[in-house]
Amino acid sequence: MVKVTVWNEFLHEKDSEEVRAVYPDGIHNAIAKGIGTDGFEVRTATMDQPEHGLTEEVLDGTDVLVWWGHRGHDQVDDAIVDRVHARVLGGMGLVVLHSGHFSKIFKKLMGTGCDLKWREADEKERIWVVNPAHPIAAGIPEQFVLEREEMYGEHFDIPAPDELVLVSWFEGGEVFRSGCTFFRGQGKVFYFRPGHETYPTYYNENVLQVIRNGARWAAPSNAAAPIRGNHKPLEEIKAK
Template sequence: MTRVTVWNEFRHEKTDAKVQSMYPDGIHGQISQFLTAAGFEVTTATLDEAEHGLTAEVLEKTDVLIWWGHKAHEEVADEIVESVHQKVLEGMGLIVLHSGHFSKIFKKLMGTSCDLKWREDDRHARIWNINPSHPIVAGIGECIELEQEEMYGEHFDIPAPDELIFVSWFPGGEVFRSGCTFSRGNGKIFYFQPGHETYNSYYNKKVQQVIINAVNWAKATDNIQPAYGHFDALEK
């Protein structure tokens, strides 16, 4: 069984009544519910736990880590970022959601600012599937319609993705590369844009299906680790 750890700051839900109403069990709670129903073994972790809930033992038992952060990126300890970074290089999958684009771990893996345009205007969004043969879009159809979602717009300062899966359109005229895959070392990374804390995006069945599909795509494999450093000649 694939083991998933859902990490969330869990700060908005404690202080903002609108967020509390939308996600009474926390964003991590909502995500863990539909992943558990899909048959995964799910653990949650939050910022204010010891070691942010991402101890060596937790990471060792994690095939895919899901990351949601927003207002407290800088409070994540650098040593935890290093631990997560190393696990990704070793093969742990990483799914970065919404404002997690500004997390320390995503910026470290991308090597760029990961900055973008944004606007909260309570309007709808259309997420277009532009890679219909990819396993992440299985069962999604041509697009995902969201009643409300925060506008994210280009330029999104990331490296060119290995694969571009979704492009979003917003009523203000902006477009955004909203579903992107990357590989780092033996690890697979998927960035997915929907998930503003006051909107119901994580209740949308197609958004849920994308995340479920992404877990199956990103999960750790049995691929061998490459050898580095001094290497004896194979030919004598």
């Protein structure tokens, strides 16, 4: 059983009728309901909760944290960012969605500015699978279309991904590395691009399948923690 916590800043839905019409119960609940299936235990957390809903107890019970943020990046407490960062390095998986590319946690893990081109023009996005053997691509067609989405375009200021799984093309001509994986310490990070708050992207079954696959892939491997520092020899060292 993979224990997933879906985190959302939960700001747009409170003061935008346009966003509330699409996600009346919040983006976090739409994602949680959409990915809920056998093999997952899903709960949600939001920024307005104590410790942003990411207490030690919650993270102790989280295998994979799914992160959606946009307007409130600077409102996330640095102590909570440090807490999540330490958990990722220790093996917790992290799935960062859409505008979470500018979140404090993603930027801290990437070590770069994570900036990009963007445009809101109700344009078509075609998402291509470029690594069909990767588990994140399981059950996904060779390509699928989102009829209306926000454009993100290259250059995306991130380190070269350890694995590139998905690439997007937009009606206006741009392309974007939209499904990227990274290994950090014992943890795994998956960045997935789609999900602007005014579009019903998180009801799309292909999008939800990618998030499910990403959560399964990012789940802890439970490998033994490496031991570092001065170390006694495992074998006898014979004097030369």
